[in-house]
Amino acid sequence: MLRLRLASAFALATVALCATSAHADPGMFTFNNFPSAKVGEKYGFTPSQSWLDRVRLAAVKVGNGCSGGFVSQEGLVITNHHCARSCVEHLSTKEKDLMATGFVAADRAAEKKCPQLEVTQLIEMTDVTDKIAKAVEGKTGAELAAAQRAAQAALEKECSTAADIKCNVVTLYQGGRYELQKNKRYADVRLVLAPEAAIAFFGGDPDNYEFPRYDVDMTLLRAYENDKPAATAIYFPLAKTGPAEDELTFAVGTPGVTQRGLTLAQLELQRDVLLPQLVAHLAEKRGILREYARRGAEPQRTAEQVLFGVENLLKRASGQYRTLIRTTLLEEKRKDEAQFRSKADDEAAKAALDQVADVVRKQESLHRRFAILEGVQGITGFEGELFSYARKLVRAAEERPKPNAERLAEYSDTGFVATERQILDTIPIARELEVERLAWSLSKIREWLSPDDPVVRALFGKEQPEEVAKKLVTGTKLADPAVRAALLKGGKAAIDASNDPMIRFVVLADPYSRAARKEYDSNVTAPLRRLHAQIATARFKLEGTSVPPDATGTLRLSYGAVKGWMEDGKQVPAFTNIKGLYERATGNEPFKLPAGWLAAKNALDPNAHMNVAIALDTVGGSSGSPIINKQAQLVALNFDGNKYGTGGTFGNIEALNRSVGVDAAALRAAIGTVYKAPHILREMDAPQPGG
Amino acid sequence: MLRLRLASAFALATVALCATSAHADPGMFTFNNFPSAKVGEKYGFTPSQSWLDRVRLAAVKVGNGCSGGFVSQEGLVITNHHCARSCVEHLSTKEKDLMATGFVAADRAAEKKCPQLEVTQLIEMTDVTDKIAKAVEGKTGAELAAAQRAAQAALEKECSTAADIKCNVVTLYQGGRYELQKNKRYADVRLVLAPEAAIAFFGGDPDNYEFPRYDVDMTLLRAYENDKPAATAIYFPLAKTGPAEDELTFAVGTPGVTQRGLTLAQLELQRDVLLPQLVAHLAEKRGILREYARRGAEPQRTAEQVLFGVENLLKRASGQYRTLIRTTLLEEKRKDEAQFRSKADDEAAKAALDQVADVVRKQESLHRRFAILEGVQGITGFEGELFSYARKLVRAAEERPKPNAERLAEYSDTGFVATERQILDTIPIARELEVERLAWSLSKIREWLSPDDPVVRALFGKEQPEEVAKKLVTGTKLADPAVRAALLKGGKAAIDASNDPMIRFVVLADPYSRAARKEYDSNVTAPLRRLHAQIATARFKLEGTSVPPDATGTLRLSYGAVKGWMEDGKQVPAFTNIKGLYERATGNEPFKLPAGWLAAKNALDPNAHMNVAIALDTVGGSSGSPIINKQAQLVALNFDGNKYGTGGTFGNIEALNRSVGVDAAALRAAIGTVYKAPHILREMDAPQPGG
Structure with missing residues (x-):
């Protein structure tokens, strides 16, 4: 929860100390150096280039510090509730506190514009290392810095051909590589569905960074273009159920800051x-x-x-x-x-x-x-x-x-x-x-x-x-x-x-x-x-691109299997279910269920999975990352890590680091049953245009 | 401050985990295995057996958790204010809070009895290891424990020949040696002089365990026998001035609990x-x-x-x-x-x-x-x-x-x-x-x-x-x-x-x-x-008595020189002076000086030493330990350690561990000038009977 915003505040003073990546399995990989063969060897599934391209284009960066993904062909975007919190608060009035009541748009007309929130999609990457190198050749000190800034600015300007295109030269491998990233901006983003804060952050501080966990930290937004829902042919269809134990999954998102090169x-x-x-x-x-x-x-x-x-x-x-x-x-x-x-x-x-x-x-x-x-x-x-x-x-x-x-x-x-x-x-x-x-x-x-x-x-x-x-x-x-x-x-x-x-x-x-x-x-x-x-x-001379560069807020892909872990000699399970949510509810903060959830109890499958722990390498900034299966279907929505996940800043220990997500089953239960929005589920379940 | 009482509460659960002593320089030595030769080699002064005997007899244990020493031939005892706190509080009334006002007995008749406070003097030690061994020979488990308890009880009973004699069999070296200790009890103890709490604990929590320090954490008591001041021919005369930098000193007292054998x-x-x-x-x-x-x-x-x-x-x-x-x-x-x-x-x-x-x-x-x-x-x-x-x-x-x-x-x-x-x-x-x-x-x-x-x-x-x-x-x-x-x-x-x-x-x-x-x-x-x-x-088989046993509240002697230490690249000086006290005083808690100290400012030598840091090995329970010079004169009164001193539980690092004491100069200034009790100083300065 709040993994990015506070995480980056924390990192502010240390980011300058960031260093080259040391080895860390599995790693948060760039899309042009994803270890498909290695994944294939270990899990029997080898992501193809076209698979990687589709996944990249279905993913978005939300605001300046969160992740998300398209989940319908009409611009629907899924992210965490805490990533859209400023919007939900902004749209609240004295009479109607949407943090407390939640929000469901009955139809498109009821979708409300989120001020200051935009989503961006990474549509093209170009290696510009040589161009930068040429621009700074023979220069040192302040002259070098100025030349580099100028070269980057020129590249970015040349690339930004339209108002909805935003280009950045990003530094990877501490300067081992420079990449020109071309992004499509969706500046008109509207609120479609937001749960009550009480279920989005059920368990509050006591459960924060812990597992078992029972949160529906999810919000649905919609990207608009020219006042119409954006046409997004490439998206993550919502899986019928969440992932199984040991199943291979992927998380796609924009992790913020890692310091894996600290000595x-x-x-x-x-x-x-x-x-x-x-x-x-x-x-x-x-x-x-x-x-x-x-x-x-x-x-x-x-x-x-x-x-x-x-x-x-x-x-x-x-x-x-x-x-x-x-x-x-x-x-x-x-x-x-x-x-x-x-x-x-x-x-x-x-x-x-x-x-x-x-x-x-x-x-x-x-x-x-x-x-x-x-x-x-x-x-x-x-x-x-x-x-x-x-x-x-x-x-x-x-x-x-x-x-x-x-x-x-x-x-x-x-x-x-x-x-x-x-x-x-x-x-x-x-x-x-x-x-x-x-x-x-x-x-x-x-x-x-x-x-x-x-x-x-x-x-x-x-x-x-x-x-x-x-x-x-x-x-x-x-x-x-x-x-x-x-x-x-x-x-x-x-x-x-x-x-x-x-x-x-x-x-x-x-x-x-x-x-x-x-x-x-x-x-x-x-x-x-x-x-x-x-x-x-x-x-970089030794390792080249075999080790992923430190996270810096650019789009990455990680892979890992659904798994619990051992804590103090006891096995922590990989799943929680809806039955557990109702058992944990006390009627008192921070374990107080909203009225809608209390009312829906009998209509929900008690054995349906609620949250899931997965050995995926994510950090602050990965909040809202779609977690997908081999078919690139959304099986869960990343919203937190376990306590070792917070150590992901320094490195990833596969046996202990866990990302925590809202299971697809809980997403379906929430949208369809609790928030009574079957029209949204129908939109998400519509047959994919590409097949 | 409060080094013993809270220290022992803290240690309660770990004392069972105490272990054999590992090496630790300089060490808190028993009086029958003091390394006089080693001290002589290093400092050119070799304590003789008679010197050791006199020092032992001039020292007392105060209550159950503090140290002290006789400072006149008429039963005057010095210890810390925080060691006599319960007495000062007990003697206070709603109208007169002695913690706030301090207390000076104008004459003997005005000395007030401290309930529940006694001081004891270690007058004889006998090695009873063989006797205990013989009593438990061939026994195991509960039978062994019972036999040992019985043997100890018998030895203690046989030794306690009078009401004012208290004998204990103490375990040293984790059972490597048993010693029968014969103590003289002084059960009638009266309050003679107590400073205001504000100067005894000047600086409060901010200065606790720190140095530079400016406390007069001292109280004078008097042991009585048959309603008369006890005759105490052997005592520590108060030195004219405190110790010099690098001077060898000794601390005698009853350190509480160390765990130097932790692995x-x-x-x-x-x-x-x-x-x-x-x-x-x-x-x-x-x-x-x-x-x-x-x-x-x-x-x-x-x-x-x-x-x-x-x-x-x-x-x-x-x-x-x-x-x-x-x-x-x-x-x-x-x-x-x-x-x-x-x-x-x-x-x-x-x-x-x-x-x-x-x-x-x-x-x-x-x-x-x-x-x-x-x-x-x-x-x-x-x-x-x-x-x-x-x-x-x-x-x-x-x-x-x-x-x-x-x-x-x-x-x-x-x-x-x-x-x-x-x-x-x-x-x-x-x-x-x-x-x-x-x-x-x-x-x-x-x-x-x-x-x-x-x-x-x-x-x-x-x-x-x-x-x-x-x-x-x-x-x-x-x-x-x-x-x-x-x-x-x-x-x-x-x-x-x-x-x-x-x-x-x-x-x-x-x-x-x-x-x-x-x-x-x-x-x-x-x-x-x-x-x-x-x-x-x-x-114990390897080392015998060459390494002192862990502290267990029995009388010990340590040695070490007056010295500051290096902290974050800076030298912390060994002394503070009276000028510094007045500079540090703000008029607000916990840096508020009592009226008597404010009034006495011009009468005091600003360059006189206030507190002193010494490389002496002490821990909780050493509070009130007389710090003496080669002539067995009181040069300072131990009342605290620096922050590394708190680690003395685990071991002593001579370069950093420091005991902190009230300098003899500050004791003289307080008693004679601030509290206007020259009669007490005269008693302390009376010529020694033995010469």
Whole structure:
């Protein structure tokens, strides 16, 4: 659940540390280097090029961080409920909360437009490695970067021949290969069917990243062209039933970020320092928010989203930790590095492997200050919406006048699109919660850095974190979007002239935060990027395209069989069924069934499969991935992974990593019986045009 | 701070897993096997037997869990403020809170008796290994245990010739040696001087286990005999100044529990599973309690003690984790085991080392259920005072009628003394806090065991943890000590007849908890005890008394030099001074100075040393240990360790482990200048009778 959005927030600061792919079975493959022969040997089914092409064209990327697929010839798209959540919330009114009630369009006319949601389809890939290489030939440093950017921009422009065509040059294998990807955009997307949030995320945090699981995390959208349903001849027909145990399946989608090239030293740092520190930090924050929510109905309502995000990150980090502790991942990494050392003849690349370990030692001592002052990787720096507005405003005033290339990334011309939207958003501010969040983060800054640290002395003086937070939150005017807009427009002069206490506080705090970031970037991020590029080049020379490149949000295909796994000496089964859902329901959150599901109980087959666990390699960003069988029929809809799945960032351990999907049987039961939309099922079941 | 009391609570469940001592420098030595020659070689001072005897006789054990020493010839005893806390609280009244105001007896008549506090002095040790061996010769199993108990009881009885003599047979080297220890008891102990809690624990949780530090964690007591100050010719004179950098010092005291014989596999389990799990659990609990305390003044007051305990445990566990991650401890353990394997000819003992690793795998899978249902090692099981009363009552009814040997330890004739006192205590109950604590623990039980677990289904039914907790806490009558007394007296019949909801809840829950405990004991605790005994025997054959036995609360002597240490590439200095104290004071908790200290500022030497860090091997139970120089003068008073010191449980790493003490200069400044008690300083400075 929420595997992409939070996952990418988490990865933000580490993505720069990404490295070349180490070996990882089965892998998330690009469509032009899918190991069909290997799959054939193992499972007796060898995907043909035409099979691969059809699968690619039936798949879509949903928004910026999810996956999905066409499921009818009239533009119907399936994805997760949590991937379309912003649309469902947007279409809700005070009178009708679609998150609570769900939504079914009785006919096409009732389908409602989702603002800001588009789906894209990958229609063509061209290898442009040579063109890029030629463009940068003989160049170094800033000149090289500029030449590369220019070449990419030219290729993209040349390719984007129509308004509904979007082209990107994507970097694969850390620069081992460049590919021009041509996508068809569907910018008019409408809501067709959304279950109630209570069944989409049944079990809430307790069941998140767990199995057995009982969720219908599904939403149906429709792509329109010229105000008519898009004609989508190539799609995934919904299978009559879900997959059988041990059956081969495929997941197609756009996994977000993996870091499978982290070295052993980096993984050990994750295991020994970064993840335990993150888990403890998030656990305390969870305690703060849970107890705050107990103050009453309004605190509970306002804290819910923040708590949800913290619990999701916490489960994710705990799962990643568990993966590093309980699987053979580190052992395999050790073997892989030994093999690389013995095979590669690039001595500098081998030396780079040792130098990474030196940088890791620096990272260990610098990370804490960087994390707590900049608030990265799930660590809370200064916290709350109001502080965040102030920091963005202060930094924008400082950064925006600089030349584009010299700005912090989130204030560059491309980065600032999102930053500006955040500055000007109209989310209502819960001041009481803001005080608690900021007070707690300030206390953590004092705790992590010690009361003697110059930044602590400068910010607190002799005051307590709680007093400081209260003064800032009650005194600031930044809850008003108009005030923020004026400050943004007024730039440095407006900031200098502002006597808003939150602005003044940030002006005081920010030099310390920026210094910590700079110190970290120049001692850790930059050297790691350089060293990993060296290693990646040597690896690509050795391995070519036999090992898939790290996931970067581009379309991929994985394969694997339906299987449970062993946990603490016990077998976790591969399936749950509808009977289990009703047994688990308590009538209380987060195990409370919506009325429609209670009413439909007797009409449903209790033995029909509900959710399914499959040894498919997916990560955040794979949410909404169609899971298909050999006939390219939709047998399940990926929506989560088990706890080892969260460790997929670092590598895939086939014996333990599991993707979790909504079984086709549950999709049919939900659409046809619970939501009484047989017309939608009929559309999905219509005979395929191609046969 | 609070190093012993909470330390032993923490160790309760693991003490059974204690094992033979592996190598650890410098070590906590018994007085009859102190490595004087080694100390002489390294530091040029060789403690003589008479020096050792005098030091032993000047030292005392304070209460059941602290250390101290005589500091005048008239029975004056120094120990930590936190070691005498119960006395200071007991002597407080509604009108005069001595924790807040401190206490100075103007003269002998004003010294107030501390109830339930006694100090003991170790006056004689006799090796009785042969006698015990002879008593158990040819016996096995229960017969052996009974014979040993009988032999020990006989020896102790024969030795205890007077009311003020207390004898114990203590087990050293895991049974490698038995020693009869004869102690002199001082049962009449009175309060002479206690600082304000605010200076005794200045810096509170933020500074706990940290350095630089600025605490005067000291209290002066006086031992009386026949209503007169005890004549104590042998004592530690207070040095004129504290120790110099690099100076050799000694700590004498009664360290509580070490587990230095844990095998590599056991330490890895601590590092990878137990400690990270404990830290995350305590961090969340800390968040709950911190935020609860923010509800208002009364919640803050009632939550304070619980929060304090949680934060102390959390710091301790984090420090232990850090020790395992950042020091060479595991590496040294690996070497030590390899050496043992190559030297020992006892093949069964070597095999036992491997078998421990097998048991550890079982422990990993069983520990979670055991910990969360029994609430051990800092993990919260069912929580709160009211639940705890109910469980003790239900178990007492079941256990007390059984033969003594078959009961759970805390209901045996000796164990029940403390249990009964806990059942009948008169602590006021904060119901609102009780609801929050129990609700949170119930939610953790559901989270750890999953909503499908039989115990979760049985206890919650379809209700929410919060509802269950509220019903139990508001419905129970167990807040009334008289109700508890009646139930205790009524035994099984009274429990069966009770319709108190908390009692009924425990009757429902307890079989699951007991089953988890039994499963853990028989699969983990018992096999580990057996295997460690085997290894210990083989080790004692090899090493004899050259390696000190694990600490078990008996009197020990360690040695080490005054030294800072390196942390994140920076040197932490060995000393703080009085100037630093005033700089750190903010006027706000926990950095708020008492009025007396503010008033005395100009009268104090700003450069006088405040606290000192020394490479002495101490652990929980060493609180209040006199730190002395070669002349056996008190140069500092041990009250804490640095974060690596918390890892002293597992081993001592001389480069990083530090004991933290109040410098003699600070003791003089406090007693003479701040508390204006020059008469006490004169008593301490009186010429020694022996010269």
